[in-house]
Amino acid sequence: MSIYREWGVEPIINVSGSVTRLGGAPMPEAVLDAFRSAAADAVPLDELQGAASRVIAETTGAEAGIVTSGAAAALTLGAAAILAGFNLGRMERLPHTEDFPHEFVVAREHRNGYDHAVRAAGARFVEVGFQEIVAGAGVRRAEAWEYEAEFGPKTAGVLHVYDVHAAPPLAELVRVAHARGLPVLVDAAGELPPRSNLKAIIATGADLVAFSGGKAIRGPQATGILCGRRDLIGSALLQMLDMDDHFELWEPPAHLIDKTKLPGMPRHGIGRALKVSKEQIAALLTALKLFTSGAYDRELTGMETMLKQIAAALSSSPVCSNLIPGDGQTYPLLELTLTGKSNAFDVCRALRRGKPPVQVGHLRLAQGVLMINPLLLNEERARALIGRLREEIT
Ligand SMILES: *Cc1c(COP(=O)(O)O)cnc(C)c1O
Numbered sequence: 001m002s003i004y005r006e007w008g009v010e011p012i013i014n015v016s017g018s019v020t021r022l023g024g025a026p027m028p029e030a031v032l033d034a035f036r037s038a039a040a041d042a043v044p045l046d047e048l049q050g051a052a053s054r055v056i057a058e059t060t061g062a063e064a065g066i067v068t069s070g071a072a073a074a075l076t077l078g079a080a081a082i083l084a085g086f087n088l089g090r091m092e093r094l095p096h097t098e099d100f101p102h103e104f105v106v107a108r109e110h111r112n113g114y115d116h117a118v119r120a121a122g123a124r125f126v127e128v129g130f131q132e133i134v135a136g137a138g139v140r141r142a143e144a145w146e147y148e149a150e151f152g153p154k155t156a157g158v159l160h161v162y163d164v165h166a167a168p169p170l171a172e173l174v175r176v177a178h179a180r181g182l183p184v185l186v187d188a189a190g191e192l193p194p195r196s197n198l199k200a201i202i203a204t205g206a207d208l209v210a211f212s213g214g215k216a217i218r219g220p221q222a223t224g225i226l227c228g229r230r231d232l233i234g235s236a237l238l239q240m241l242d243m244d245d246h247f248e249l250w251e252p253p254a255h256l257i258d259k260t261k262l263p264g265m266p267r268h269g270i271g272r273a274l275k276v277s278k279e280q281i282a283a284l285l286t287a288l289k290l291f292t293s294g295a296y297d298r299e300l301t302g303m304e305t306m307l308k309q310i311a312a313a314l315s316s317s318p319v320c321s322n323l324i325p326g327d328g329q330t331y332p333l334l335e336l337t338l339t340g341k342s343n344a345f346d347v348c349r350a351l352r353r354g355k356p357p358v359q360v361g362h363l364r365l366a367q368g369v370l371m372i373n374p375l376l377l378n379e380e381r382a383r384a385l386i387g388r389l390r391e392e393i394t
Contacts, residue, residue, distance in 0.1 A: 012357040013381050013388070017331070017373035022359055024214040024221035026376055028295075031219060031287045038282035046241055048281055050253025055285050056227050059292055060209070061199045064256055065227030066237050067213070067281045071189030072117040073274040074210035074226035078185045079104070079121035080270050081208070081235035082157040088263065091239055094270040095122030101156040104185070107142035107168075109134075110161040114187060118159055121270060125159070126150050141167030144176045151180050162188040162201055162209075174205040183207035183232065189224070192216040193329035195292060208232055218296070219287035220280050230256065239269030240276070300326050303374035306382045307334040310372060313386045317393045318342075334372035335364075338393065344368045350392045358388045 002011045018025035027035075049066050056065025068074040082104075083097055084090035090100060104123045106115070109131055119125065128146040132138030147158060147168075158177045160170055170186065177184050184205075189212040191197045201209050206228065213223030226236055234256040241252075247265045290296065304325065311321035311334060318340030326332040338344055344365040351358040361371025377385070 010355075010357060012352075012359055013385050014359050014376045015372045015374070015385060016359045016361045017375050018215045018218075020214070020221065025216070025218045027218055027220065027283070027287070028290060030290060031283045034286035035220070035279045035283040038279040043278055045276075045278060046237070046252050048278055049237055049241070049276075050256060052281055052285055053233065053253065053256060055288070056225055059198055059288060060202050060225075060227045062202045062209070062227035062233075063230040064233035065225055066233055066240070067276050067284050068210075068224040068226050068240070069222050069274045069276050069280070070214065071187065071210045071212040071224040072114055073271070074224045075114065075117035075185065075187055076121050076274060077236040077240055077271045078208040078210060078226055078228075078232070079118045079123045079157075080239045081232040082183050082185060083122055084239065085231070085235055086238070086262065088266045091235075091266050091269050093122075094239075095120060097122035097124070097156075101154050103152075103154045104157050104159045105147050105150045105155060106159040107146075109142055109167070110159065112161060114189065115159065115161075118185070123156065123159075126155075144168040144172050147173065148176050148180075151177075151182065155180075155182060157182055157207075158184045160184055160186045160206070162186050162191050162197075170201070170206060171204040178205065183229070186210065190215055192291070194327075195294070195329060198292065202227060208236075213284045213287065216296075217284070217287050217291045219284035223276065223280050223284040225284070225288075234258075236271065238266055240271035240274060241269075242272065242275070243268050297329060300328070300332065303377070304332040306374050306377055306379075307332055307372060310334060310382060310386055310389070314389060314393065317390060319389075319393050331373060331375055333361075334374075336360075336370040336372065336389070336393070338368045338370070340394070342393065344370060347392050351388060354388055354392065356384055356388070358385060 004011050014022045052067050053064045080094055102122055102124055103126045105126050107129045108127045128150055129142030160173055174184050184207050186206045186209045188201050188209050193216055208228035211225040213219035214221035237256055243265055307323055320337040320339050322335040324333045361373055
């Protein structure tokens with residue numbers, strides 16, 4: 001019996017993957033155990049984040065890192081750190097940034113809904129490049145010189161949304177930005193796996209990198225990681241921690257925050273609304289260890305077998321199945337292309353409304369394709385899923 005029925009909410013079969021809208025990835029037992037164990041004791045949050053920083057630094061190759069309440073929160077904190085540094089007056093004024101450098105240069109093709117998190121800190125975007133390929137009006141992508149041409153006295157930093165095929169390549173962008181003393185903030189929320197990205201993105205020289213903790217890492221859904229330059233991480237931490245203490249008694253982690261250089265204690269910063277609990281930190285660090293050890297790879301073969309069973313069970317339905325194998329770290333996926341008269345949106349809607357409700361990957365519905373991601377499947381759910389797909393794909 002699902003606990004959600006206690007409040008009249010029916011659990012669904014999620015074959016859409018670790019999407020936030022549907023509650024994210026499943027947490028392994030060890031992560032849930034860590035959450036429970038962490039709840040048993042009280043610890044100072046700043047000291048715990050200081051310890052988390054050492055683990056994240058070792059895992060990513062960055063100088064420092066903190067656990068945030070998601071990658072989006074990491075972007076807000078990262079932008080706040082770039083905007084304010086250790087200037088307590090600026091921290092207090094965020095998100096109002098008119099009287100100090102506050103522009104972030106970003107390629108038009110990198111703009112996306114999650115960049116609201118950067119703007120929320122007080123950053124204002126200056127866009128460069130075009131969407132010529134999308135517009136069918138050209139062949140070129142954003143180029144490094146276009147950023148350079150926009151750098152000026154109001155520029156605070158650069159935002160890059162990571163992808164291996166991103167243009168310009170991150171390393172080139174970092175070179176151009178650093179030549180002008182500007183930091184680069186990277187949104188790499190969904191860029192795991194491959195595990196190598198934990199180190200590779202920082203290795204480009206990027207100043208701050210944001211990862212989701214609730215996607216492939218399988219930590220609590222509302223966790224993330226911000227890693228990068230020690231001074232910026234210190235500023236981000238200062239703007240997230242609860243500051244209700246006496247300056248004389250306050251002992252922030254010295255490797256992140258040099259108290260002797262501060263004129264006093266900041267008030268609660270813009271990141272205070274993005275607080276992270278001790279349980280979330282313990283659970284995320286436990287999940288990170290599992291993820292980096294390759295423990296999740298062992299589940300991939302079983303996932304592929306389940307997808308093959310689903311494809312086989314639909315052999316007499318008006319659907320064309322295509323199994324996309326994983327690469328040893330990524331999940332295999334099953335593409336179901338509707339071959340009959342039914343419209344993919346109608347099938348998707350019927351699947352959502354039926355019993356049990358099913359939510360398939362909807363990225364390619366317009367092309368008549370339902371995507372099946374096995375991350376949250378087990379034998380029982382796979383059986384129920386087959387029944388529902390057979391009912392609705394007719
Ligand atoms: C998922 C995602 C985010 C948000 O991550 P959360 O951990 O859910 O806050 C930000 N940017 C991109 C590109 C994402 O895919």
